[in-house]
Amino acid sequence: MDKKIEEMIALGVAYGINCTACLEYHKKEAVRAGLTAEEMLAAITVAKQVKAGAAKKTEAVATELIGQAGEGPCCPAGSECCP
Numbered sequence: 001m002d003k004k005i006e007e008m009i010a011l012g013v014a015y016g017i018n019c020t021a022c023l024e025y026h027k028k029e030a031v032r033a034g035l036t037a038e039e040m041l042a043a044i045t046v047a048k049q050v051k052a053g054a055a056k057k058t059e060a061v062a063t064e065l066i067g068q069a070g071e072g073p074c075c076p077a078g079s080e081c082c083p
Contacts, residue, residue: 004030004035004039007030007033008043011030012050013047014026016047016050
């Protein structure tokens with residue numbers, strides 16, 4: 001596998017696992033490997049689609065098992081979690 005493909009995968013995984021430090025690192029490595037901004041955005045777009053699909057499926061399973069969850073933030077407004 002060439003370095004460009006490796007870094008596209010790494011960017012997608014970093015986005016998928018919510019690792020900002022990994023995103024920062026792999027963005028630098030992606031540039032070093034010769035990826036364009038378009039290629040990096042394509043990797044993130046695929047990761048977003050996979051992540052959204054997984055979240056939708058997980059929500060459906062949780063709803064089936066436990067019931068419909070309410071909407072809203074996970075923590076009080078103004079906290080470190082949800083500024």
